[in-house]
Amino acid sequence: MTTIGIIEDDAVIREGLRTYLNRLPDYRCVVVAGSVEHFLEAPLTDEPVKVLLLDIGLPGMSGLDGLKLLKQHLPHAKVIMSTGNDESTYIFRSFNAGANGYLFKKNLFAEVRNAIESVIDGHAYLSPIVTRKVLDFFNAPPTEQIEITARERQIVQCLVDGLSYKLIADRLDISLDTVRFHLKNLYKKLRVNSKSEVVSKALKSNLVS
Amino acid sequence: MTTIGIIEDDAVIREGLRTYLNRLPDYRCVVVAGSVEHFLEAPLTDEPVKVLLLDIGLPGMSGLDGLKLLKQHLPHAKVIMSTGNDESTYIFRSFNAGANGYLFKKNLFAEVRNAIESVIDGHAYLSPIVTRKVLDFFNAPPTEQIEITARERQIVQCLVDGLSYKLIADRLDISLDTVRFHLKNLYKKLRVNSKSEVVSKALKSNLVS
DNA sequence: TGTTCTGCTACCCAAACATGTAGTTGTGCG
DNA sequence: CGCACAACTACATGTTTGGGTAGCAGAACA
Numbered sequence: 001m002t003t004i005g006i007i008e009d010d011a012v013i014r015e016g017l018r019t020y021l022n023r024l025p026d027y028r029c030v031v032v033a034g035s036v037e038h039f040l041e042a043p044l045t046d047e048p049v050k051v052l053l054l055d056i057g058l059p060g061m062s063g064l065d066g067l068k069l070l071k072q073h074l075p076h077a078k079v080i081m082s083t084g085n086d087e088s089t090y091i092f093r094s095f096n097a098g099a100n101g102y103l104f105k106k107n108l109f110a111e112v113r114n115a116i117e118s119v120i121d122g123h124a125y126l127s128p129i130v131t132r133k134v135l136d137f138f139n140a141p142p143t144e145q146i147e148i149t150a151r152e153r154q155i156v157q158c159l160v161d162g163l164s165y166k167l168i169a170d171r172l173d174i175s176l177d178t179v180r181f182h183l184k185n186l187y188k189k190l191r192v193n194s195k196s197e198v199v200s201k202a203l204k205s206n207l208v209s
Numbered sequence: 210m211t212t213i214g215i216i217e218d219d220a221v222i223r224e225g226l227r228t229y230l231n232r233l234p235d236y237r238c239v240v241v242a243g244s245v246e247h248f249l250e251a252p253l254t255d256e257p258v259k260v261l262l263l264d265i266g267l268p269g270m271s272g273l274d275g276l277k278l279l280k281q282h283l284p285h286a287k288v289i290m291s292t293g294n295d296e297s298t299y300i301f302r303s304f305n306a307g308a309n310g311y312l313f314k315k316n317l318f319a320e321v322r323n324a325i326e327s328v329i330d331g332h333a334y335l336s337p338i339v340t341r342k343v344l345d346f347f348n349a350p351p352t353e354q355i356e357i358t359a360r361e362r363q364i365v366q367c368l369v370d371g372l373s374y375k376l377i378a379d380r381l382d383i384s385l386d387t388v389r390f391h392l393k394n395l396y397k398k399l400r401v402n403s404k405s406e407v408v409s410k411a412l413k414s415n416l417v418s
Numbered sequence: 419t420g421t422t423c424t425g426c427t428a429c430c431c432a433a434a435c436a437t438g439t440a441g442t443t444g445t446g447c448g
Numbered sequence: 449c450g451c452a453c454a455a456c457t458a459c460a461t462g463t464t465t466g467g468g469t470a471g472c473a474g475a476a477c478a
Contacts, residue, residue: 095344096415123337124344131333134343135304149454162406164434178456184437193436196404197371203412360425373464387426393467402466
C-alpha cells in the first residue's frame with residue numbers, strides 16, 4: 001500500500017487528486033491538507049506518509065519553505081513538488097531542499113501516477129518541461145566566447161579559491177609579479193578591473209568550477 | 210519519418226539498435242558508424258539526421274569531444290548520448306555540450322524509443338539514474354546553512370556585480386565605513402577574509418545570482 | 419523598561435591590489 | 449632565420465582592502 005500525503009490549496013485540484021489516487025489500487029491518501037501548517041497539525045495516522053505531493057504556491061508558508069520542515073517530520077517520505085509556475089528558480093530551489101520530483105499542474109493528473117511510482121522506486125521524476133530547464137541550466141550559457149590560456153585558467157581557479165596574489169604565486173610556483181602580469185591580461189580579456197569581478201565572471205561563464 | 214544516426218563502436222549494440230529501430234514504423238537509420246570520424250566521412254544522405262544516438266566511449270575522438278563538432282554539421286539534430294558509465298562528469302559535460310538526452314546502455318533498448326520521441330517533441334530525455342544524479346547535483350551540497358540579512362545580501366550582490374566599496378556605498382546610499390562594517394560581518398558569517406572569497410562562496414552557494 | 423539586534427557612522431594602519439612601463443626567455447611557425 | 453606569442457620577471461605609484469576598536473539610533477521583544 002502506497003500512502004500519500006497531499007498539500008494543495010486549490011480545493012478542486014486537491015479533491016480531484018484525492019479521488020483519483022484513492023481509486024487506484026494500492027494507493028491511499030492518508031493526509032490531505034490545504035497548507036503546510038494544517039498538514040503539520042493533522043493527527044498522526046498509523047500509516048506514515050510514503051509520498052508527499054506538495055504545492056509550491058500555498059497560503060502561509062510556501063511549499064518551498066515547508067519542504068525542509070516537512071522533511072524533518074517525514075524523513076523517509078519522498079516529496080514531489082507541484083506548481084503552475086515554471087520559473088527555474090523554484091525548480092532548482094526545490095531540488096536543493098531535497099525534492100524527489102517536480103510536476104506541473106497542467107500535467108498533474110497525466111503524470112502523477114508515473115511520478116509516484118518513480119520516486120517509490122528510488123528514482124526521481126521530472127516533468128519534461130523541467131528536464132528541459134535542467135538541461136538548459138547546464139547548456140545555457142550562450143557564453144560570450146572567452147579564450148584564456150591554460151595558465152590564465154589556473155590563475156582564475158586560484159582566485160575562485162580565494163587566494164591572495166602571494167598565495168597564488170606560491171601555489172603555482174611563480175613570482176608575485178608574474179601573478180600580477182597574468183591578472184593584468186585577464187582583466188583585459190574579461191574587460192574587468194578587480195579580482196572580484198574575475199571571480200564573478202569566471203563562475204558565471206563556467207570558465208572554472 | 211524520423212531519421213536516425215547511430216555512432217556506436219560495439220558492433221552488437223550498433224547493429225541491434227539499427228535492426229530494432231528500422232523495424233519500428235516511421236523510423237529509419239540513415240547513417241550508422243563506429244566512430245565520430247567515420248560518421249563525418251560518410252556520404253551525405255538526402256534525408257538529414259533528425260536524431261543522433263552518440264556513444265561516449267568511442268575509439269578515436271570521444272563522443273563528448275565529437276558532440277560539439279557534430280552539432281556544427283548537424284545543427285538541427287537532437288543528440289542522445291549513451292554510455293555504460295554513470296560518472297556524473299560525463300553527464301554534465303554532455304549537457305554542457307548540448308546533448309538533448311542521456312541513456313544508459315543497460316536500459317538502451319527499453320528506453321531508446323521513448324527517448325527519441327521525447328527529443329523529437331522538443332523535450333529532453335534522461336534515464337532515471339541520470340535524473341537521480343542531476344537531483345543529487347543540486348541537492349548534494351548538504352548546504353551549510355548560511356543566514357544573512359537582507360542588507361548583507363544587497364552588499365553581496367554588489368560585490369558579485371564587481372563594485373568597489375566606494376561604489377557600493379554610492380549604490381546603497383550608505384557610508385564607506387558602513388560598507389566596511391557589513392563586509393566585516395559577512396566575512397565572519399562566511400568564514401572568509403576577502404571580497405573575492407565572498408563572491409566565490411556566494412555564487413557557489415546560490416546566495417545571490 | 420530595559421535588553422538585544424540590525425543598521426549605521428567613524429578613525430586608524432598595514433597589507434593587498436590595480437596599473438603602468440620595460441625587459442628576458444623559450445616555443446612554434448612560416 | 450626571424451617573428452609572434454605565452455610565460456615570465458622587475459620596479460614604481462597610488463588606491464583599495466582587511467581588521468581592529470568604539471559608539472549611536474531605532475525596532476523588536478520580553
